[in-house]
Amino acid sequence: MKITEEHLFTISLDKELKNGNEGRSKHWSSAHKEKKQWIDALQAADVETDSGMVIDTQTFLEEVLGDRSVQQKVGLTFTRVLGKGQRLIDSDSILRGNAKELLDSVVDFGILEDDNNEYVAWSLGLQDDTRRSEGPFVEISFYGAE
Numbered sequence: 001m002k003i004t005e006e007h008l009f010t011i012s013l014d015k016e017l018k019n020g021n022e023g024r025s026k027h028w029s030s031a032h033k034e035k036k037q038w039i040d041a042l043q044a045a046d047v048e049t050d051s052g053m054v055i056d057t058q059t060f061l062e063e064v065l066g067d068r069s070v071q072q073k074v075g076l077t078f079t080r081v082l083g084k085g086q087r088l089i090d091s092d093s094i095l096r097g098n099a100k101e102l103l104d105s106v107v108d109f110g111i112l113e114d115d116n117n118e119y120v121a122w123s124l125g126l127q128d129d130t131r132r133s134e135g136p137f138v139e140i141s142f143y144g145a146e
Contacts, residue, residue: 006144008074009049009064011057011111015041017080017102017138019093034098038105061110069113075145078102079126083136086129094125106140121145 015037047060061067078099082088103115103123113119122145128135 007050008070008142008144009047009060010139010141011042011045011047011106012137012139013038013041013045013102014137016083016136017078017094017099018097019089034101035105035108038098038102039108042105042109057109057111065111067110069110070119070142073119073121073145074112075122075124075143076103076120077124077126077139077141077143079128079139079141081128081131081135081137081139084132086132086136088127088129091125091127094127095123099123099125102138102140 042057045057046054047057047064048054049060049064055064078095080089080094103112103120106112107115
């Protein structure tokens with residue numbers, strides 16, 4: 001795997017990235033509910049392009065992507081920005097919880113064609129405790145990858 005490290009854009013969503021410590025239900029309804037909440041958060045989210053332009057996700061999808069999904073393989077960072085009183089979670093738990101439903105929602109929204117290895121080369125979970133006054137929220141950064 002070769003990472004080009006070209007930052008493409010970042011989506012900021014006003015929803016918490018949780019570690020799923022309460023466990024996963026085998027019933028599909030909880031995942032469906034979570035996915036619906038992520039879709040709602042995506043509709044209200046902002047996208048910052050590499051040039052510093054900030055626009056809403058629908059305008060980004062229409063005007064920047066031309067109503068098509070990203071046309072290259074990407075790498076993703078999911079950054080959990082902590083809010084007041086929140087603790088850092090174990091690094092192996094960052095992508096364990098509701099990150100799957102978040103990525104599925106990015107696909108359903110039309111930003112990515114799919115979340116398999118043909119379209120997403122790698123995913124990395126990060127945490128940021130330096131912006132607590134702004135949090136909690138999550139950022140997904142998209143990078144060019146080969």
